[in-house]
Amino acid sequence: MTYMHIGGAERSLLGLLHAIDYTQYDVDLFLFSHEGEFMDMIPPQVNLLPEISAYKSLIQPLSGLKKNSLWLYLVKKLAILAACIHYKCSGRKPREHGITQYCESFLLPFLPPINRKSYDLAISFLSYHNIISDKLSATCKLGWYHNDYHEAHPFLKSDFKTWNRLDGIIHVSENALSSFVHYHPSLKYKTYVIENILSANYVRKQAQIQIKDLHRDQNQICLLTVGRLCEQKAYDRAIEACYLLKKEGYNIQWIAIGEGHLEPQLKQKVSSLGLDGDFLFLGSKSNPYPYIEWCDIYVQPSNFEGKSVSVREAQILKKAVIVTNYSTAASQIKNGIDGIITDMNAEAVAQAITHLINHPELRENLSSNCAARNYGNEGEINHIYQMVP
Known part of the structure; x- marks a missing residue:
């Protein structure tokens, strides 16, 4: 390695x-x-x-x-x-x-x-x-x-x-x-x-560790993406989706955990769209699980994945998950059952998030379905x- x-x-x-x-x-x-x-x-x-x-x-x-x-x-x-x-x-x-x-x-x-x-x-x-x-x-x-x-x-x-x-x-x-x-x-x-x-037991245990660098407004919906700041993870798509959601008046905060060579460009894009304070870069975290536990919706807007570790961890922690329709998405997500698969553009990502915000019962249903599944696979x-x- x-x-x-x-x-x-x-x-x-x-x-x-x-x-x-x-x-x-x-x-x-x-x-x-x-x-x-x-x-x-x-x-x-x-x-x-x-x-x-x-x-x-x-x-x-x-x-x-x-x-x-x-x-x-x-x-x-x-x-x-x-x-x-x-x-x-x-x-x-x-x-x-x-x-x-x-x-x-x-x-x-x-x-x-x-x-x-x-x-x-x-x-x-x-x-x-x-x-x-x-x-x-x-x-x-x-x-x-x-x-x-x-x-x-x-x-x-x-x-x-x-x-x-x-x-x-x-x-x-x-x-x-x-x-x-x-x-x-x-x-x-x-x-x-x-x-x-x-x-799964390790992920749940680590998720209980307290974090102090996150705060949310009342009734604010918190989104999270974990991954390197590189072309594969398509953070530009997430930033554009965030802009569309804020434009429509949704009270959201989007957190990004990761580092990478695109960080200066992505931060500039956030500023140019007036999203400072709405789309936050927290850098790398050796234990991302409390942040996954903290969020309302986990979003993986990637261009491609083999099998996303972060998506599986979010499912273990019973989160409503949205992923883009990269070629291997269906190997992890049963669309509408334990996550949402959406088209690979900012508008589609924003629409999927909007749907989950407006239908909290769907978020709860996705969470319950994740809780009923055993995602641990030590075998x-x-x-x-x-x-x-």
């Missing part, structure tokens, strides 16, 4: 690590960088391997690499340039997945082995899958993919070579698996679904046990 900053994949990894039976298995965790708000949540039974400075080069910005090593800086800059040229020649907008592919392939020859141990099972949990193929000895090697593959815009030939070297390719939903297989049908035989592992860990040789 890269690091333990706040994010859906990181929370998913914590769920996996907390579900493992440590009386039966010894677990090493290698992080490129020992940083992030979730570091203290790693189970004490996990053996955290030492950092290796060369691996930080994969995730450090170029400005950070300048100070450390000129040759690493030049190699990474060349990789980013090559990826952008490749995207431009193919008429596509640059995406993180493709840039990561190039950075990994260019820097891989300079990376040392992680260690000399031989493992029964190795898991590459978030990108850089060639590392466990090249830099680690294991009988079985698995690579996770957490999103809708169609939206990644990968370079398919080089990506195929990466996935083909693994013994198993894990997806977090059937829809996400189908999206991947569409592009790599010959790899279907070694693709599997293992859902993000969540403990998913058994699928991983079965892959241990």
Whole structure:
């Protein structure tokens, strides 16, 4: 894993690590960088391997690499340039997945082995899958993919070579698996679904911790979105929906939890629409659950998701949930039963929120249906046990 900053994949990894039976298995965790708000949540039974400075080069910005090593800086800059040229020649907008592919392939020859141990099972949990193929000895090697593959815009030939070297390719939903297989049908035989592992009891317990940085006016409806401030999460859509709701006179407050490179642009958009005080950015929170517990409606306005951890957590906490109709939405939401799926534009999001505000009995019905379902799935860990040789 890269690091333990706040994010859906990181929370998913914590769920996996907390579900493992440590009386039966010894677990090493290698992080490129020992940083992030979730570091203290790693189970004490996990053996955290030492950092290796060369691996930080994969995730450090170029400005950070300048100070450390000129040759690493030049190699990474060349990789980013090559990826952008490749995207431009193919008429596509640059995406993180493709840039990561190039950075990994260019820097891989300079990376040392992680260690000399031989493992029964190795898991590459978030990108850089060639590392466990090249830099680690294991009988079985698995690579996770957490999103809708169609939206990644990968370079398919080089990506195929990466996935083909693994013994198993894990997806977090059937829809996400189908999206991947569409592009790599010959790899279907070694693709599997293992859902993000969540403990419902843990989520409910953490939700009871008191928070002091939120206040609401009387009769105010509070909305919440959790996720990185990046293109995938489509916060611009949420801000525009907030503007439409305020324009119609609704007494709402919309909270965003997360950090990301779009923060300055999004805050500027909020100000330009006169939403200061109505759409609030609270930054990252190591424990988002009290904020989910606090809100009236949880909204996930994303452009794409594999299987949203935050949506599932909101359902565990019995919240009325609205998601946009990204390709994997139906894998989590039964529309009108335990959430609402709406079209992928600000007007549709605003209309769905308006409908729930005007019909509190529907909000209560969605909440009751969530309460009646068991969203905890610690048993998913058994699928991983079965892959241990």
